[in-house]
Amino acid sequence: MVEINPFDVSDKFGVKAEILSQDAQSIDLLWQKFQQYLAVNYPPKEIYILYNPITAGIGNNLLYLDHFKSYFFMDRYNIGKLKNKDGYHIYYKYLPLLAVGTQSLQFIFNFPTRNTYEKTRGYLPQHATWLGNWKYPPDNIDFNLKGLDYIDSFVSICHKKNITCYFIYPPVSPASYRLLSKYKQFENRLYLLHANQRNYNSNTLYNDSTLFYNHTHLNEKGVQVFMKQLLNDSTVFNTFRH
Numbered sequence: 001m002v003e004i005n006p007f008d009v010s011d012k013f014g015v016k017a018e019i020l021s022q023d024a025q026s027i028d029l030l031w032q033k034f035q036q037y038l039a040v041n042y043p044p045k046e047i048y049i050l051y052n053p054i055t056a057g058i059g060n061n062l063l064y065l066d067h068f069k070s071y072f073f074m075d076r077y078n079i080g081k082l083k084n085k086d087g088y089h090i091y092y093k094y095l096p097l098l099a100v101g102t103q104s105l106q107f108i109f110n111f112p113t114r115n116t117y118e119k120t121r122g123y124l125p126q127h128a129t130w131l132g133n134w135k136y137p138p139d140n141i142d143f144n145l146k147g148l149d150y151i152d153s154f155v156s157i158c159h160k161k162n163i164t165c166y167f168i169y170p171p172v173s174p175a176s177y178r179l180l181s182k183y184k185q186f187e188n189r190l191y192l193l194h195a196n197q198r199n200y201n202s203n204t205l206y207n208d209s210t211l212f213y214n215h216t217h218l219n220e221k222g223v224q225v226f227m228k229q230l231l232n233d234s235t236v237f238n239t240f241r242h
Helices: 006-013 027-040 065-073 090-098 102-109 148-160 174-180 185-192 220-231
Strands: 046-050 164-169 196-199 212-214
Touching: 006 220, 027 148, 046 148, 148 164, 148 185, 185 196
Parallel strands: 046 164, 164 196
Antiparallel strands: none
């Protein structure tokens, strides 16, 4: 997702913030990334998982290399775990062997410098403007909810590693929020786990199509509104509020 700007978090609290997930990647891929991140890094003090019922679905497609390239944020990532996804190519398994450094990856794929993970921290602003019918959400959203067990996994590992874990429901269009609110299994699982939840949807603040580029994603203008709301919420980022 593109709803969190890690640089705003860093500027506010003087800490390093990074994004491990990416737009259109489901919770199973985030879980794989997070496990590998913990294997070779110190545990973060806090982790924020953006959630809604769509997040609990298990995607079957890796989409295209532009989305896939975030897996190269770390040399040791085992990309072979993704071979069961549609869009996986056999040569992908050799890419980590080439990842001897960010510069070599940039050379191999000719990625612009601004898109390297060290410079973006996983955040790429979305400047697209709204297209579509504001009153009606798309009818092709997949609510398979097959990823609910991963919520348990995140809560468990964060408890074990002494990581404060928040589940953040970022703003979606009011029409989408009404639709998503019908799927109670996701939030019920979080309640059963006594997970920290924060819901930032507001019919007043986000009933504005100029803040979105589709029904479930904010554009850069919307991110600026959301980040102001999030950073001013005294119930989150408690580890860094002195």
